[in-house]
Amino acid sequence: MPFLIVILLIHCLVICFILAAIINGHNLNKFEEKIRSLFIKPNAEEGVPDELYDEAYEIVMDLGKALEIDNDMTKHDAVQSALKRVEGFRGESKEYHLNPAEHVKPKTKLKVIK
Secondary structure (H helix, E strand, O other): OHHHHHHHHHHHHHHHHHHHHHHOOOOOOHHHHHHHHHHOOOOOOOOOOHHHHHHHHHHHHHHHHHHOOOOHHHHHHHHHHHHHHHHHHHHHHHHHOOOHHHHOOOOOOOOOOO
């Protein structure tokens, strides 16, 4: 009987870890998006604030400056700091649910006519 309780607790922990990964994940498939929408309600009318655009612009400009540096060690350090800023930015922008792939028009398929 105690073994059964331990097994049930382990299964509950595994399910909790899976749900946490889905809620905090990126590039989710449709099934995972449905599960995530049960826990987190996305606000469609809420736009992305200008602060996020400004921060992304600063990160890109700093990365451009870092790539122009001639010294390899300094360049490496600057790129690493930009990468850390990108990781932090990704965490902040997760709640806005940005999917740029949805706005891309589907490619037209060419038909063969004989």
